[in-house]
Amino acid sequence: MNILFTFVPLESVQEGIRQEYPDFTIHFSRIGSAADYLPEAEIIVTYGEDLNEDYIQKAEKLKWIMIMSAGMEKMPFDACAKREILVTNARGIHKIPMAEFTIGTMLQHVKQFPAIRRNEELEEWDRKVKVGELAGKHILILGIGAIGGETARLAKAFRMKVTGINRSGKPHQDADQTDTFENIEAYLPDADFIVSVLPSTDETKHLLKEEHFRMMKDTAVFINIGRGDLVQEEILLKVMGEQVIAHAYLDVFQTEPLPKGHPFWTMDNVTVTPHISSITENYMPRSLEIFRHNLQVYRTNEGSYINVIDLARGY
Incomplete structure (x- = not known):
């Protein structure tokens, strides 16, 4: 053989x-x-x-x-x-590394680790950095399967409110509520973190539109560790350029590697990682x-x- x-x-x-x-x-x-x-x-x-x-x-x-x-x-x-x-x-x-990556991303956001690190480099003792908590925050997980489910389990350990979205709306043991893609608009206005772990399929390609981002809080955070074609790049550039939401953490892109000179690299409210959320020694x-x-x-x-x-x- x-x-x-x-x-x-x-x-x-x-x-x-x-x-x-x-x-x-x-x-x-x-x-x-x-x-x-x-x-x-x-x-x-x-x-x-x-x-x-x-x-x-x-x-x-x-x-x-x-x-x-x-x-x-x-x-x-x-x-x-x-x-x-x-x-x-x-x-x-991928569920363990990608769920940990998501929790780590949310923690660094609410704890303001990048700002604290910059202050350290500048030797500035600034106790006015606005540090927050994950407890009480609402995470909306697009694709609550293996990866999304593990993310939900960890999020509950941080006392977060968890909403899961999947094709069937079938309940998940670690989500406070679960619904279908057809009803996603009902949850976007309340979500603090919108996390996508969706694969690339005919159903998920360009699932998120400009109007979806405009439904979100101006303090909302979008984290995409699924696939880059969930939202058209032009739309994401537009809404982030207009600061419609607070931040986007992107691990996946329409074109990979992300080309040098791409606007995402230099946008203050966009963090780029090179499709590494699933990669560990295991x-x-x-x-x-x-x-x-x-x-x-x-x-x-x-x-x-x-x-x-x-x-x-x-x-």
């Missing part, structure tokens, strides 16, 4: 995988250099950004694709569906655990796969 990894991890990780599965033929190669391996690959392990229909066609024996991330907007699902290729991903591994070990489980199911045809993707929906 041939497995093709279209990314090249550390040598120690490669050797560990080969030792764990000595009866497999395993190749580690960037997709552009994998022409010799594609025709025989029965399993492809990828981050989901390098495959296209042509590569799927060349992988004549391909039966399963394991995506070692949650993002799948660049995947050629139509080509996979035609071949009835199984697709799974690593959904769920990323690879957690995704490999899901791969190992699913590979065992694949080999034995016993048990259930984790995170099977509905190819028609794209998630």
Whole structure:
């Protein structure tokens, strides 16, 4: 059985995988250099950004694709569906780092850590910095799934009011209330933090419009750790330029890397981070655990796969 990894991890990780599965033929190669391996690959392990229909066609024996991330907007699902290729991903591994990243972002905002750090650099003893609290604040979580749910759990520990938004409106144990996307406007005027962990789908693309931001408090904070196409960049530039809300913390963008010279870099009320909310030293070990489980199911045809993707929906 041939497995093709279209990314090249550390040598120690490669050797560990080969030792764990000595009866497999395993190749580690960037997709552009994998022409010799594609025709025989029965399993492809990828981050989901390098495959296209042509590569799927060349992988004549391909039966399963394991995506070692949650993002799948660049995947050629139509080509996979035609071949009835199984697709799974690593959904769920991001919930701890991304929830912690969100809490950290909210804490630095209310505790004014950037301002305090600037004063330290200037050697200014300023006790008039307006430091606040998370307790009693209202967080509106767009996409209260694995990541959003963990964010909600941590937010409740800080005594925040939590509203979750999802497709079905199904209640979540760590949310005070849960509703559907159709009713999002009812919660925007009261929210102190609007946090998006939404993936990129036909339903979520450009979900937030200019009028949504104008419904928010002028003290509201927008945090996007989901996908950059949730709101059109031109709209976000406009509302932040007009200071419609207090601050936007952006970890994702329409174009990545964010180009040098882009206005977001220099806007005082926008904080840019380079799509790192999910990245820690535990990323690879957690995704490999899901791969190992699913590979065992694949080999034995016993048990259930984790995170099977509905190819028609794209998630």
